[in-house]
Ligand SMILES: [Zn+2]
């Protein structure tokens with residue numbers, strides 16, 4: 001698995017391109033303001049994007065969906081509980097004084113415990129509400145690996161040394177902590193965690209030292 005990350009101002013949200021090194025099929029996770037850089041990387045990695053997967057619908061994670069859709073013309077997935085947020089993305093921008101274009105319609109809502117595939121890889125979709133109602137984490141690993149042999153793309157659910165904010169509409173601290181414990185901390189300590197902002201971490205590092213998880 002080859003992972004390319006781009007983050008751009010003002011939110012420095014991590015846009016991820018995840019490429020199967022054998023087939024070159026790729027998924028795009030949370031196209032935000034880093035989408036321009038990622039589009040260039042798709043070509044330089046000789047990859048072809050077949051899916052756009054959203055962890056949630058805050059504007060910093062979806063501001064590049066329209067650009068990505070124009071570049072790749074592939075379907076977009078979101079949890080249905082974030083559709084209201086997604087459809088209000090222009091208003092979300094206004095709250096920050098940012099002009100953002102309306103985003104294209106969602107093509108698919110994640111089914112409960114859905115497993116998607118790209119190349120030799122699977123993506124297990126886990127509903128992790130609390131930062132927002134339709135937050136999901138994506139557990140990506142080889143199709144022939146064990147179910148817990150995954151890397152986690154967690155959006156704004158969990159950060160190195162912190163957790164997602166819960167003071168925005170639809171946020172709930174208890175719900176978020178329960179989701180983190182039940183859906184993320186069940187993975188082995190060595191599991192790599194790719195957050196929506198900031199550096200990577202591991203499940204073990206957060207289990208041991210994240211002050212919100214004591
Ligand atoms: Zn968010």
Ligand SMILES: [Zn+2]
Nearest residue numbers: 013060156196
């Ligand atoms: Zn964010």
